[in-house]
Structures are given as C-alpha cells and as structure tokens.
Amino acid sequence: MTSAVEATFREEWPRAVAILTRVLGDLALAEDAVQDAFAKAIERWPRDGEPRSPGAWIVATARNGAIDRLRREQTFARKAELIARLQEMPAEEDADVSAIPDERLALLFTCCHPALGVEARVALTLREVAGLATPEIARAFLVPERTLAQRLVRAKRRVRETGIPFRVPPDHLLPERVPDVLRVLYLVFNEGYAATAGDALVRRDLCAEAIRLAKLLCVLMPDEPEAFGLLALLLLQDSRRDARIGRDGELVLLADQDRSLWDRAAIDEGLRVLRHAEALRRPGPYQLQAAIAAGHAEGTDPRLIADVYAALERLDPSPIVTLNRAVAIALAGDVPGGLALLDGVEGLDTYSYLHSARADLLRRLGRTEEAAASYREALALTDNAPERRFLERRLRELGRGGR
C-alpha cells in the first residue's frame, strides 16, 4: 500500500465498514465493498492524486461498487431493496465525512456481541474495527491463515443468521455489554503482551492496536469511566514492556526491572487518563487495575497496593485477584500472611504463575525444599521461554544456597 492510502486506510476503514453495514445490514457485504474501494484507491491515488476528502471518496466508491456488484448478482432475494437503499444513501466523493453519522461504536459492539465465541469476537474486532488484514491477524495469533479466514467467515455468517443487531445497545443493556467490549480489547492487548510464543514485532503491533482501539472507545464513549480505566491500564502495562525481558531473554520481575527502560511518556499519559477516569467517580475493575499499575509506576507503598487489590477483590472477585492480593501482601512485608492467603486460592492449579509466586514466598521464608518443588511445578506448566529461563535460574540458585 502507498503511504497515503495506508494512512487513510487505518483511519477510514472502520468508519466506512460501519457506514456500509448500517445501509446494507450485512457485515460481509459491507466489508467486501470497502475492500474493493481501497483496492481502487491503491490503483488510482498514486496516478490521479489523493482526493480532497479521502474518507468520503472511500465511502462513495464502496457504495458505487456495492451497487454494481449487486446488479451482477443473479439470484438474491433482497437485491432490489439493497440497491435502492444504497442509492438513497448520501455519498458524494468530496463530501465532509464527518457529516455522515459515525457508526464505529455500533460496529465495535456488534463485533463484541456475547452470542459470538470469544475467539471470533477478537478476530472480528481486529478485522473490522482495527482494519488488520487476515494474514496479519493469523500471524499474531499463530494460527494458519485459512483457519483464521474461516473463523471470520463463520463469525460474519453468525452475525447475519442469528440477527445480532448492528447498534449501540440501549442504556439498560450497556452495563452488561460494555464489559464485553473492554474484555475483547484487553484480550488483544494481552495476546501481544503476555504472549506465549511468536514474533516480538508482531506482538508489539498487537499491543499498539489494542491501545489504539481503547483510545477510539474513549472518544466514542467519553462518559464511560471503565473505557478510560482500560486505556490507562494498557498504557501503564505497555510502558514497562522493554524492562520485562532482560538482555538474556529472561523474564524480569517488576521489583528487579531497570526503571530507566520504562517509557516515561506512556506512564504520564496513563496517569493522566486514569485521573480523568477517576474524576467520573464511578469506580470499576479496570480503573482499580490501572490504579495498581500506577502504584507500581510511582513506587507507591506496597501496603496501599494490597489495599487496592482488596477493593478489586470486593468489586470483581476471582481467584487471580486473590492470588495477586496475596503476592501484594507478601511484598508489603507480611510473607506468612501472603502465603496463607495464597494457599487458600482454589481453581488455579494449572496456572504456572500460582506455583512460581508460591515458590517465591516459600523461598523467602527459607523453606527451600518446598520452594524448589513449586518452581518445578511452575516449569512444568509453561512454554513461555522468558518465564522458563527465569524459573530455571531461580531453581539453580535455590540448589546452590539451599543445600
């Protein structure tokens, strides 16, 4: 893609897909039309120059292409109706695209609808809202391109056949539907951040993509504090990316990280966004997690961080949160208290971090044999190379110091 088309693409793809979906009532048809329009842009813009209003040009070209494509269809029950709707739609090549209603939020809610499987939601959001190409998404998730293409086709078919609505849910549904959207964006980020394998550069792009989507959500839902909470959390976590993995490819724990590698600009932005969220005065799980990440960035008293985990546990209880609270309590100085709480956590036996955290607390209490056993359990449960290097070194150190 030429750079002019590429820049327009990132910005205008979801807008155009959303507008066409609104008119056609079908995500797959809309995507095809917008795809064709961008293909024409690649061909024409370098030759004829970039149009005055690239977004409007894309929408108008997609609409005209969709009309042509529908006319060629032999048997399609709703052909006449759809052509009429496309013809009615305002689409001037040099119109101001901001004059067309922004349907991107509806698109995001449709892609994140709970009637779709989680994998389908993630893939669909990356394809339709982030505008990633199928091979890019496939690479990021380490699945064959065919598999991912099928996943997208099935997801779009399900949207159509089960009647998943294309709209921003009404107010009474928002409290249950907003968390679905936030979760998909968080999953995208996590796939890039805590990846178990894969190309580092692709992973970094995925985190950047999640942050971009979270920013878009904040623009589209300026009164939703959890959207800002999520964005703050992602920025603060991402700020530590370069410090998380040491030069030898080993995982570096927060306390041991070289703080000069933290991205100060991202931290400042994260803190600003978090303050904005908190000013809306409706706390939620993402805001609390962001507050914890902010506490780490600012070197807050570990006891305060343990308190925020306690608040998070009340608001959104889960074994993972209890596990993290146990670690926070131990970091704040009460190692036996942390271990006791951690030993009460249920349902995480196959989660390597539970065992490595437990090993660490046992090590600090001088219970070397038990610590070694827990490190071995953690090792048996992870394929993540940096994590394995870290655990193996800890295990070696125990061997030297403990016997």
Add this chain to the structure above:
Amino acid sequence: MQYALLVYSDQSSWAELDADEAARRRAEAMPRWLAVFDEIGKADPDYSARELEAASEAKVVRIVDGERVVTDGPFAETKEQIGGFFLATLPDLDEAIRLASLVPASEYGSMEIRPIVER
C-alpha cells in the same frame, strides 16, 4: 427476523406431581405466561405459540432398511424435552434473548433460540 423460541423442561418431574399440585402450579405460573404472550404480541402481533403434549406421548418414525419403524416416546433420552414453542418475527437477537428470559420455563428449564432460515 423470524425466530423459534423453544421451551424445554423436565416433564417427568411434572408427571410425578399429583393432579391438584400440578393444577396449582399451573395457575400460579399463568399470570407470567400471560405477560409473556403480551410482550411477544407487542413485538409481533402475528406471533404463534403452541404447547405440545408430553414427550412420553410422542411417536418416533424412522425408515430402517426400507421398512417403516414406529416407536414410542421421546426421540432423545434427555431429561429436558421440548414442551412448546413460539414463532415470532423480532427485530434482532437481543430482543429474542430478552423475551426468552421472560418465559417462566427459563427458570425451571431452558429456552432455546433458533433463527428461522431465510432463503
């Protein structure tokens, strides 16, 4: 879009109740069923709703090696059997889910939402 909302429940537990108790429970649930009919009717005045005789009264027909075989009883040996259905044209899946969750059987049994194929 047209949807079938299928009503599933454990009919054997109904069958075990004595007649008075069954009648009492039916009467108790009736206002809520009427409210459901009312709500679905608002979404689609031409909707239809049918209650089926118990699955134990069902006949299952198969052609095996060219021979017609008729057997008694439900097709599948699961506890929950289909006991009735609604057929309605609704704006979208969210509305179908909302209406299905109003049906009393969603509490003691389950509701299945099946979009009708459009060709």
